[in-house]
Amino acid sequence: MTSGDPDDLRLIGDCGKLDRIAAEMTRGAITIEGDAGAYLGHAMRGGRIHVQGSAGVGAALEMRGGEVAIDGNAGDFLGGARPGEMKGMSGGLVLVRGGAGDRVGDRMRRGTIIVEGDIGGYAASRMIAGTVLALGPAVGAHPGFAMKRGSLILLSRPARALPTFADCGRHDLGFLRLLLRALKGRSSRLDDLAKRPPFVQRLAGDQSVAGKGEILYWQD
Numbered sequence: 293m294t295s296g297d298p299d300d301l302r303l304i305g306d307c308g309k310l311d312r313i314a315a316e317m318t319r320g321a322i323t324i325e326g327d328a329g330a331y332l333g334h335a336m337r338g339g340r341i342h343v344q345g346s347a348g349v350g351a352a353l354e355m356r357g358g359e360v361a362i363d364g365n366a367g368d369f370l371g372g373a374r375p376g377e378m379k380g381m382s383g384g385l386v387l388v389r390g391g392a393g394d395r396v397g398d399r400m401r402r403g404t405i406i407v408e409g410d411i412g413g414y415a416a417s418r419m420i421a422g423t424v425l426a427l428g429p430a431v432g433a434h435p436g437f438a439m440k441r442g443s444l445i446l447l448s449r450p451a452r453a454l455p456t457f458a459d460c461g462r463h464d465l466g467f468l469r470l471l472l473r474a475l476k477g478r479s480s481r482l483d484d485l486a487k488r489p490p491f492v493q494r495l496a497g498d499q500s501v502a503g504k505g506e507i508l509y510w511q512d
Contacts, residue, residue, distance in 0.1 A: 308348070309366065314341050317358065330367070333360050336384070342351035346352060346390065350374075355381040355403065365390035371405045371424075372398035381405070381422065394432060397424045400442065408481050413451075416444040419505060423471070427481045441496045441504035447485075447510050457507060464491055465508070485510070 299320035307313065308327035317336040327330035327345035337356045346364030352371045366388045371381035372395055380399035391409035397412070400422040407425070413432030416424050419442040426446050433452035436444055445468075475482055492508040 303419075303446060306345075308345075311348070314339070317341070327364070328362075332362075333358070336360075349393070350502065352381055352384070352386045352405075354379065355384045355386070359384060360386045362386075362388045365409070366392040366407075368393035368395055369398055370396045370407075371400055371403070372396070385478070389479075391428060395425070397422065397442075400424070405473070406475070406479055406482065408479060416505070416507075418441060419444070425482070427479075427485070428500040432442045435456070436495075436498055436505060436507050437499050438502075438503070439507075440501060440503045441505045443506050443508060445508045445510065447490075449509065454498065456500040457495040458499060460496050463494050464489065464492075465494075468492070468508075 301322045303324045306323055306326040311329040313328050313329045314322050315334040318338045321340045324343045328343045328347045330348035330350050331353055332347045332351040333341050334353045336358045338358045341360045343362045347362050349367035350369045351366045352360050358492050370392045371386055373380035381403045382401040383403045386405045388407045392407045392411045394412035394414055395417055395418055396411050396415045397405055399418045401420045402422050405424045408427045410428040410430035411426045414437045415435040416439055417437040419439045421442045423443045427505050431448050431450040434454050435450050472486040491511045495507040499504050
C-alpha cells in the first residue's frame with residue numbers, strides 16, 4: 293500500500309489471499325495492482341474499486357452502491373448474497389472484463405453487472421430486479437433459475453436452457469438503446485453493441501416461481 297491521500301489507496305502486488313478488501317466502503321478509490329481475494333467490496337455503498345488482476349469468490353457481494361471494475365476474471369456469486377441472506381446486490385455498477393463463475397447476480401435486487409467474457413451456470417438465479425449483461429461466447433447451464441424479475445441480456449445461447457421460460461418472440465426494445473446510452477464509455481464491447489439494432493428474442497419467466505423476469509438474446 294502506498295502512502296498519500298487516504299481517499300485514493302493503491303495496493304501493489306498480489307493480494308489474492310487478502311479477503312474483504314473495501315468491505316462496506318463508502319467513498320474514495322482503491323486500485324489493486326494484482327489479484328484480489330474473496331468478498332471484494334462486500335456491502336460497499338460508494339466509491340470506486342479497480343482490480344488490475346482477477347478477484348475471488350463473492351466480489352461485490354451485497355453491494356449497495358459505487359463501482360467495481362475487474363480487469364481479469366471474477367469467481368462465483370459475483371454480485372450475489374451470502375448463504376442464508378435474502379438480498380444480493382442492490383445498487384451500483386460492476387464491470388468484469390474477463391469471465392465470471394456460477395451464480396452471477398444471485399438474489400440481485402438492483403444495479404448493473406457487465407461481464408465481457410464467459411459466465412458460469414445459473415446466472416441471475418433467484419433475481420428480483422436489476423440488469424446482468426453477459427457479452428462472451430459461452431453461457432453456463434440454466435440461466436434465470438427461479439428468477440422473479442429483472443433482465444438478463446445474453447449474446448450467446450446457454451449450454452442448457454430451462455423449459456420454464458415462455459418464448460415471447462422477437463422484439464425491438466427501445467429501453468436497450470437507453471441502457472447502452474447510459475453505459476456509453478464503460479465497455480468497448482458495449483459501445484460496439486450499441487451500433488447494432490436492438491433486436492432481441494425475449495423469454496419470460498421463471499414460470500415455475502410465477503416470475504416476471506426476462507432473458508433477452510441479442511440478435512443480428
